[in-house]
Amino acid sequence: MTRVFAVLSVCLLGVLMTVTTPAQSVSPQAKNLQSSSIVIDTHDDTTQRLLDAHFDITARHSDGNIDVPRMREGGLTAIFFSIWIPGKTTGPEAVKRALDQIDAVRETVRKHPHELVLATSADDVRAAKRQSKIAALMGVEGGHMMGNDLSVLRTFAALGVRYMTLTHMENTEWADSSTAKPEHNGLTDFGKDVVREMNRLGMIVDVSHVSDKTFYDVLAASKAPVFASHSSCRSICNAARNMTDDMIRDLAKNGGVIQINYHVGFLSQEFRDYEAAHPEAEKEIKAEVDKHCGSDEGCKLTAGDHIVREMMQAGKLPKVDWTSIVEHIDHAVKIAGVDHVGLGSDFDGAVMPLGMDDVTHIPQITDGLLKKGYSESDVGKILGENTLRVLSEVQRVSQDLNK
Ligand SMILES: [Zn+2]
Numbered sequence: 001m002t003r004v005f006a007v008l009s010v011c012l013l014g015v016l017m018t019v020t021t022p023a024q025s026v027s028p029q030a031k032n033l034q035s036s037s038i039v040i041d042t043h044d045d046t047t048q049r050l051l052d053a054h055f056d057i058t059a060r061h062s063d064g065n066i067d068v069p070r071m072r073e074g075g076l077t078a079i080f081f082s083i084w085i086p087g088k089t090t091g092p093e094a095v096k097r098a099l100d101q102i103d104a105v106r107e108t109v110r111k112h113p114h115e116l117v118l119a120t121s122a123d124d125v126r127a128a129k130r131q132s133k134i135a136a137l138m139g140v141e142g143g144h145m146m147g148n149d150l151s152v153l154r155t156f157a158a159l160g161v162r163y164m165t166l167t168h169m170e171n172t173e174w175a176d177s178s179t180a181k182p183e184h185n186g187l188t189d190f191g192k193d194v195v196r197e198m199n200r201l202g203m204i205v206d207v208s209h210v211s212d213k214t215f216y217d218v219l220a221a222s223k224a225p226v227f228a229s230h231s232s233c234r235s236i237c238n239a240a241r242n243m244t245d246d247m248i249r250d251l252a253k254n255g256g257v258i259q260i261n262y263h264v265g266f267l268s269q270e271f272r273d274y275e276a277a278h279p280e281a282e283k284e285i286k287a288e289v290d291k292h293c294g295s296d297e298g299c300k301l302t303a304g305d306h307i308v309r310e311m312m313q314a315g316k317l318p319k320v321d322w323t324s325i326v327e328h329i330d331h332a333v334k335i336a337g338v339d340h341v342g343l344g345s346d347f348d349g350a351v352m353p354l355g356m357d358d359v360t361h362i363p364q365i366t367d368g369l370l371k372k373g374y375s376e377s378d379v380g381k382i383l384g385e386n387t388l389r390v391l392s393e394v395q396r397v398s399q400d401l402n403k
Pocket of ligand 1: 141209230
């Protein structure tokens with residue numbers, strides 16, 4: 001991958017300034033199913049916006065992918081807010097910044113008790129649905145934020161964090177990432193201790209971003225099901241961040257779930273091939289971004305997302321359509337079975353495919369699966385029931401381990 005594209009696909013800061021197009025109309029059956037189902041998104045980078053005191057999540061915004069009015073319109077029951085800082089930041093600073101983001105999520109929930117409720121279990125999510133509130137959950141995206149200290153991991157759990165992705169794009173001191181040169185041959189002994197402590201604490205071990213060897217070391221070490229909070233299928237789009245068919249099968253045997261990521265660079269091989277073959281496209285994007293943002297780094301990421309989508313729309317980059325999300329889901333179901341696939345959008349942190357401008361568009365996925373012949377009960381599993389099962393099972397294992 002080339003540089004700007006690489007930056008755009010790391011699942012980070014950006015808030016899309018997308019010119020939103022209205023969601024496609026869906027069948028009454030899909031609409032009903034969406035509103036009666038538990039719908040969970042296991043990976044959203046909206047937390048970066050919560051750090052801005054002026055951002056009101058209860059107001060409808062014309063930029064970004066997520067806010068309360070649009071989550072309601074899209075029928076989302078539960079959102080995992082991602083706690084993320086770059087993998088190069090480590091030590092006490094990383095811990096501090098992670099705690100600041102956890103505080104931002106908790107404060108957002110506290111200030112909006114009619115719209116949001118903090119959730120840490122499957123029961124909490126079901127209760128939120130009954131009360132017509134949106135369940136807010138948290139996942140720490142990158143083991144670098146625990147500062148090599150199990151007491152910090154325990155603090156994360158106590159504050160309500162329910163998963164930790166073991167690495168981001170860089171290796172930690174105890175686990176290899178899929179996008180860095182291997183240093184540890186997977187998990188170190190301490191890395192295995194981290195997995196075991198997460199099992200005891202009732203935190204889901206998230207295998208998105210980790211190397212294939214780390215993934216297999218996790219499966220061997222974990223006593224509870226694990227999940228990939230935001231990964232797609234490598235046999236359709238050959239990104240190291242995606243999962244091979246063998247990995248998807250083995251994840252299913254462990255009882256886990258692959259949550260499909262909507263980022264264009266993880267969905268489309270054509271898009272990736274174009275990136276590799278056209279370094280000049282990167283230059284064009286960079287020039288546009290610099291013109292728009294000057295030296296404002298936050299703005300650069302935001303503008304990058306916007307520009308890539310505009311270029312797709314204008315035919316300057318391969319067009320990646322929202323239906324490719326359904327294609328990845330369907331592939332993963334064929335490999336793993338319908339009990340092991342879910343949704344991990346990467347909203348507010350990636351480049352969304354055309355037609356998936358924001359969370360109001362997610363009923364299209366339900367409609368697309370019904371049109372493919374999926375039963376309502378199977379669609380319900382993909383929308384959220386599979387994730388609830390993992391949450392419950394991880395909690396049960398934790399209770400056993402604490403006996
Ligand atoms: Zn990510």
